[in-house]
Amino acid sequence: MTEIEGPCLTPEDMLCFDVYALGQSFGRLYKPLLDPLGLTYPQYLVMIVLWTGQENTVGRIGERLGLETSTVTPLLKRLEAAGLVTRRRSEIDERRVEVGLTPRGRALRAEALHIPACVEGATGLDPNEIRALRDKLIGLRRAFGQD
Amino acid sequence: MTEIEGPCLTPEDMLCFDVYALGQSFGRLYKPLLDPLGLTYPQYLVMIVLWTGQENTVGRIGERLGLETSTVTPLLKRLEAAGLVTRRRSEIDERRVEVGLTPRGRALRAEALHIPACVEGATGLDPNEIRALRDKLIGLRRAFGQD
DNA sequence: CGCGAACCTATCGTTCGCGATATAATCGCG
DNA sequence: CGCGATTATATCGCGAACGATAGGTTCGCG
Numbered sequence: 001m002t003e004i005e006g007p008c009l010t011p012e013d014m015l016c017f018d019v020y021a022l023g024q025s026f027g028r029l030y031k032p033l034l035d036p037l038g039l040t041y042p043q044y045l046v047m048i049v050l051w052t053g054q055e056n057t058v059g060r061i062g063e064r065l066g067l068e069t070s071t072v073t074p075l076l077k078r079l080e081a082a083g084l085v086t087r088r089r090s091e092i093d094e095r096r097v098e099v100g101l102t103p104r105g106r107a108l109r110a111e112a113l114h115i116p117a118c119v120e121g122a123t124g125l126d127p128n129e130i131r132a133l134r135d136k137l138i139g140l141r142r143a144f145g146q147d
Numbered sequence: 148m149t150e151i152e153g154p155c156l157t158p159e160d161m162l163c164f165d166v167y168a169l170g171q172s173f174g175r176l177y178k179p180l181l182d183p184l185g186l187t188y189p190q191y192l193v194m195i196v197l198w199t200g201q202e203n204t205v206g207r208i209g210e211r212l213g214l215e216t217s218t219v220t221p222l223l224k225r226l227e228a229a230g231l232v233t234r235r236r237s238e239i240d241e242r243r244v245e246v247g248l249t250p251r252g253r254a255l256r257a258e259a260l261h262i263p264a265c266v267e268g269a270t271g272l273d274p275n276e277i278r279a280l281r282d283k284l285i286g287l288r289r290a291f292g293q294d
Numbered sequence: 295c296g297c298g299a300a301c302c303t304a305t306c307g308t309t310c311g312c313g314a315t316a317t318a319a320t321c322g323c324g
Numbered sequence: 325c326g327c328g329a330t331t332a333t334a335t336c337g338c339g340a341a342c343g344a345t346a347g348g349t350t351c352g353c354g
Binding site: 188189190214215218221225240241242 | 341348
Binding site: 124138 | 162165166177192195213271277285287
């Protein structure tokens with residue numbers, strides 16, 4: 001009822017709006033590139049972690065992507081069902097589940113190598129600008145301190 | 148099998164990783180602020196559109212947030228069930244559904260007014276830096292050209 | 295006016311994403 | 325060694341998020 005018309009609380013003033021909408025846009029940008037590989041966008045992000053990293057566990061993958069294990073576990077099961085990923089209990093610490101790649105999962109990497117360049121092209125930014133922007137986003141995430 | 152070890156395809160080189168993870172972080176940052184209001188993060192974003200805008204339809208709300216109507220429709224139904232929002236067919240164009248606020252939905256605005264300042268504080272950035280960052284994100288989204 | 299095209303919303307099935315909770319394994323302190 | 329606390333994963337229920345599809349409305353061209 002009260003006619004508060006403050007400058008705050010408009011979408012135009014809020015960073016979260018743009019981060020949110022850009023996240024959606026990234027998903028849509030990647031979709032046509034990932035469909036031929038049979039991967040969803042979050043599955044692709046997990047595969048990148050696996051392609052580059054070693055000694056991956058469920059929890060470690062979640063940390064890298066900022067996801068809970070309750071999200072990662074079913075995602076990995078789908079990748080396992082697709083024949084791309086292996087999951088087995090660690091022998092050293094049986095609480096952990098070590099996640100690895102099948103030969104098919106490793107081979108898929110070659111089919112995905114062209115994607116980063118496509119996306120970089122779509123941004124219209126040069127590597128320096130991307131670097132600078134990433135530093136800001138990383139700093140922001142760190143400022144939230146949710147580790 | 149082939150030992151490709153290119154510099155590409157590592158999480159450290161990819162902008163999408165940071166946008167993705169930051170989006171998750173924003174959701175977690177807002178959660179404790181929104182729980183007292185009984186809103187989820189996407190519901191809050193919709194409410195902001197409604198608090199500021201006029202003449203809102205399902206499709207228009209989706210445009211603002213970068214969401215499909217198949218996402219917005221059930222979301223609005225939950226807000227309607229919560230007594231915050233009204234939905235009714237336009238009399239001028241019966242394809243459209245006009246979305247408005249109930250008194251309770253309008254009143255909720257006052258309880259949310261403090262939130263933007265909290266978030267701005269958490270970022271550790273001054274308004275100018277936020278402005279500059281937002282411009283980059285908006286530009287990026289525009290470059291993807293998914294309107 | 296009439297009819298096909300375009301438009302707006304809703305529904306369905308699948309995949310994410312979280313918190314709460316459960317279960318099992320390891321750690322640490324006495 | 326022994327037992328509580330912590331750690332790691334899995335499960336469940338709910339709320340997003342999308343594409344495909346379907347239904348009804350309006351538009352536009354003949």
